[in-house]
Amino acid sequence: MDSHDPDGLVNLRKLADHFALNLPEDKKVPIVLVPGFAGWGTPLFGTINYWGGIENMPRLLMDKGYTVIITPVGPISSNWERACELYRQLTCGRFNRFVPETQDVEEHHDLDISYGKYFESDPENGPRQSRTSGRKRAILFSPSPQEYADWKWSETSKAHFICHSQGGVTVRYLISLMLRGAGDIHPEYFDSGGRDTWAISVITLGTPHKGTTIIDVVENFLLNSASQAIKLVARLFATASFSRPEQRVYDLQLDHWGICRDGNETFQEMRSRFESTSGPVSKWYNSNINGFYDNSIKGVGDLNRKAAPASPNIYYFTLSFHSTVPFPSYWPPWTINAIRSFPVPLVSFIREVLYSIPLVNIGVWIVDSIVNGILNTAGWAIISRLISIHDLVRWVTQEVLNRLLYETDYKVSLPPPGRYLPRNDVMPLILPVVYAMGGQDLSPEQKRILGPNLGDWYQNDGVVNTESMCGPHGSVVKDIAAFPISDINSDSARGIYWHLGVNDRMDHLDEIGIIIQEDTAHSMNEMYFNLATIVTRLPPRRRQPSHL
Incomplete structure (x- = not known):
């Protein structure tokens, strides 16, 4: 191949295509879809799916005979919290079922979640409770739902995982907990190891395996004004969390932090409590037990000390993306016309300056000849060699626009130009982020965490750096060309991150179908169908019985 x-x-x-021709298929093993940062389960407003946008990708897969489980884990929670939630959703034996006849999803909020003793090591910075209740069940899409009425993830009921963005890091943590156990930290869920074989395969799409610099971009934009950021976040949280969980349009699932309505407090009282420097939002934001920190380079670096990079019993495949083009190294052909349209014509400005110098105005014709020659072909060729368009944009950004913003008391800073520009079909929502990440330099601490052979940390898909997507630090990453296609059941096929390559036509939202163009939608659909074709043909690894 x-x-x-x-x-x-x-x-x-x-x-x-090769798998479809040569390997038997087992569609009875569910495919678990794990969302990334800010993801959701039930369609927003009843129409916008995380997996597919206005399309319903789980439904499309179900129509082809696959069983799919959507896991509505905390959208901005830490990977520990999300791993606990994911485990509970898959082992409780209850689902919210998708009903094809009505196109609706059943709504049951009856799951209790335990986070164990994870927060006890630093209770001052942890949530006010280590358990939560009233959480939503996972959603089941299946052509034969009766067969999965009491399905529980186990050694005999295995699963495949397809993960987007942070979902891949969450599943990595979960698999590590299943492999090693968590001991006294969470004996209820992860009392012992050796259960990693419950998973057959893990596929990650645009996952920040080594972290992402988008956190740095946001902090730089806000001039590191934490108080301003917290106040803004607090207002958004209050709006999202005022109602009961089952009534929320978008559930942050942070009630155990106190980020919910207390008793009969009014919205104004709740917002005031959230905005307080001693309130639950400030505590959550500054705790480093959240999705912002866990997706940063430092946060993933911390995870490397706690979690195994891979299980030797699982197939791993990764797919990378970018939505950038190189910043032009040449001046565009319209440059001279743009200069001529400047409010004060450059030629007139230079002429007036020269005329103001004593004796120079004696040779008027000489001055005019010099000035008029500046913007002709030969003159412009000289100027364009002295300064690049990149240097000009950087100067305008830093010395003009940012100074103006600062003096008018705007607490923001525009990013300078970098190595890349957004591709022309990038979604407007993330276009500024693609641009900013294309110029975001790594700090000395980040370089130390990432180690040598950094690669290109400027190329990105609008949320995650492309360099971060192929696999976690400390893992074995190989090009898919080396995959042992003729010996798929061997040890040499498992425990390795097989990198499928980089796609340069999808941004981070395209990867899941959120507001995309028609041709990209076709590519996205084909991508998920191909992923399903592959995982349902991968053989499971059986845990060998102990002979102690």
Whole structure:
């Protein structure tokens, strides 16, 4: 099988075609979809799916005979919290079922979640409770739902995982807990290890395996004004969390932090409590037990000390994306016309300056000849060699625009130009982020965490740096071309992150189908169908019985 194409989606399609022709399929093993940062379960406003946007990707997979489980874990929670929630949702034996006849999803908020003793090491910075209740069940899409009425994830009821963004890091943590156990930290869920074989495969899409610099971009934009950021976040949290969980349009699932309505308090009272420097939002934001920290380079670096990079019993595949083009190294052809349209014509400005110098105005014709020559072809060729368009944009940004913003008391700072610009089809929502991440330098501490062979940390998909997507630090990452296609059940196929390649036509939202163009939607649909084709043909690893 030839899988040397630079486009990861092409390699994915070739691998899926080969699997379809040569390997038997088992559609009875569920495919668990784990959302990334800010993800959700039930469609927003009843129409916008996390997986598919206005399309319903789980439904499309179900129509092809696959069983799919959507896990509505905390959208901005830490990976520990999300791993606990994911485990509970998959082992409780209850689902919210998708009903094809009505296109609706059943709504049951009856799950209790335990976070163990994880927060006891630093109770001052942890949530006010280590348990929460009234959480939503996972959602089941299946052509035969009766067969999964009491399905529980186990050694005999295995699962595949397809993860977007932070979902891949969450599942990595979960698999590590299943592999090693958590001891006294969480004996209820992770009392012992050796259960990693419950998972057959893990596929990650645009996952920040080594962290992302988007956190730095946001902090730089806000001039590191934590108080301003917390106040803004507090107002958003109050709006989202005032209602009961089952009535919320978008559930943050942070009630155990006190980020919910207390008793009969009014919205104004709740917002005031949230905005307080000693309130629950400030405590959560500054605790480093949240999705912002856990997706940062430092946060993932901390995870590396707690979690195994991979299980030797699981197949791993990764797919990378970017939505950038190089910043132009040349001046565009419209530059001279743009200069001529400047409010004060450059030629007139230079002429007036020269005329103000004593004796210079004697040779008026000489001055005019020099000035008029500046903007002709030969003159412009000289100027364009002295200064690049990148330097000019940087100067305008830092010395003009940011100074103006500062003097007018705006607490923001525009990012300077970097190595990349957003591709012309990037969603407007994340276009500024693609631009900013394209110029976000790594700090000395981040370079130390990442170690040598940094690679290109400017290329990105609008949320995650492309360099971070191939696999976690300390893992074995190999090109998909080296995958042992003829010996798929061997140890050499498992425990390795097989990198399918980089796709340069999808941004972070395209990867899940949120507000995308028609041609990109076709590519997204094909991507998930190919992923399903592959995982349902991967053989499970059986845990060998102990002979103690």
